[in-house]
Amino acid sequence: MKILDEGSAASAAEPSGAQRGPATADAAEGARAEGPAAVGLRERKKRARREALIDATHRLVARDGLDAVTVDAICEEAGVSTRTFFNYFDSKDDAVLGHAPWPLTDEAAETFATGGPTGDLLADLRVLVTHVLETPPTGHDRMRRGFELAAHEPRLLAKHIAWMERSKGELTALLTRRLGDDPSHPLDVVTTLVLFVTHTAVMRWDANGGEGDAADQVDAVIADIRALVAP
Amino acid sequence: MKILDEGSAASAAEPSGAQRGPATADAAEGARAEGPAAVGLRERKKRARREALIDATHRLVARDGLDAVTVDAICEEAGVSTRTFFNYFDSKDDAVLGHAPWPLTDEAAETFATGGPTGDLLADLRVLVTHVLETPPTGHDRMRRGFELAAHEPRLLAKHIAWMERSKGELTALLTRRLGDDPSHPLDVVTTLVLFVTHTAVMRWDANGGEGDAADQVDAVIADIRALVAP
DNA sequence: GCCCGAATTGCAGTCGGTGCAAGTTTGCAC
DNA sequence: GTGCAAACTTGCACCGACTGCAATTCGGGC
Structure with missing residues (x-):
């Protein structure tokens, strides 16, 4: 790093x-x-x-x-x-975004899969997302400049989302290990929500001028979702 | 229709x-x-x-x-x-997905923008999404076959998400009219969540063999989110 | 110094996508 | 039905992204 x-x-x-x-x-x-x-x-x-x-x-x-x-x-x-x-790079767009396989094969992933660190699903997801956001494969500033440019080029945003989508498989595997076949939290909702939370957090972080860490935004985003969806 | x-x-x-x-x-x-x-x-x-x-x-x-x-x-x-x-079509991919400008310029949109029909944000979003899902621009079955194929071609899924992303602007406009600058529900979260719910609902509908209407899944998805994100 | 494998390079070729300048077809008025 | 303008289609020439292949160069271990 x-x-x-x-x-x-x-x-x-x-x-x-x-x-x-x-x-x-x-x-x-x-x-x-x-x-x-x-x-x-x-x-x-x-x-x-x-x-x-x-x-x-x-x-x-x-x-x-x-x-x-x-x-x-x-x-x-x-x-x-x-x-x-x-x-x-596979494409011109990938070069802008600096896309590379994201290293999720950490102890963090292992911890999550085996039920840690807290045992509460939402809290642990938060930890996982935070961890991922703090260890980008290309360095913070290069990542940030990529987003900066992507914000003005719809096609790039799409590519980025597509790229996240690809890591959905990995995430699904992790969740399956952790949840077994617990039907109370359907995989599709959990995985997709994680992706969207991550995405929104990064976007906010960028919109705020890239101050601090993208992970700082995660809690705020979750809180907003909760407020919107509350009964 | x-x-x-x-x-x-x-x-x-x-x-x-x-x-x-x-x-x-x-x-x-x-x-x-x-x-x-x-x-x-x-x-x-x-x-x-x-x-x-x-x-x-x-x-x-x-x-x-x-x-x-x-x-x-x-x-x-x-x-x-x-x-x-x-x-x-703008691209080969668009032809598979049958992408065309989605007619959101209905009375439904107008109703939503002006605070209706129920007055509760979440409920009205539900109505809006349901309405959109029930009036596809290309016909249900063609839409379904598009998704069927997209499910096996990651690039298409990406294109579709990108396309939804594009309608985010429209949605944002609608929400701005309705919410003014109410800070209790930040626009980015609301729009993204709406897209997310729509997308997941469609995917589930497709996974279930396309029985009934995609709109039927909307409530279930919202319930799942609520369960996941509840304090 | 020498050799093996990895990385770089040029080249030829395919395909997606666009601008332009003709044709054709349709809608409409008379 | 004749004539005209606007809408569509089409062929063509062209650009740029991307790939497979075979030749070459370069780094690392001996």
């Missing part, structure tokens, strides 16, 4: 100088400080490239708008071949 | 015989019965083509899967030019 935060602080703060030409040098430098002692050069370069691509995409999209930016342009900006771009 | 139901019953039940060649004749016939006495030929043809395209898409996608079906194939099946396809 710290790795990403540092990395992003270094290379993402502002477009630096490199407006033109290959930014390979910058990117490589951006990844100089790695966390877990011995991370191979290979791995560092990979991360650096990935972040360079995301940053390049953000820069161009912020300036020209999503549809006006071609993948070729992004690649030129980042100094890689078009083909390589698609080795990193 | 009855128009569409009749039309779909006639031409959509099964692929009939026309597996090959222009289905223009079939399509034209499918639209023979128009509701509001005098609907111009132009309008009838338009609807017929639209439905023919949706049906052709459904047929091919059901057989070969979304990605294996090209727009050209759909057009050949339906007997129109490729260019025409895109006069009717």
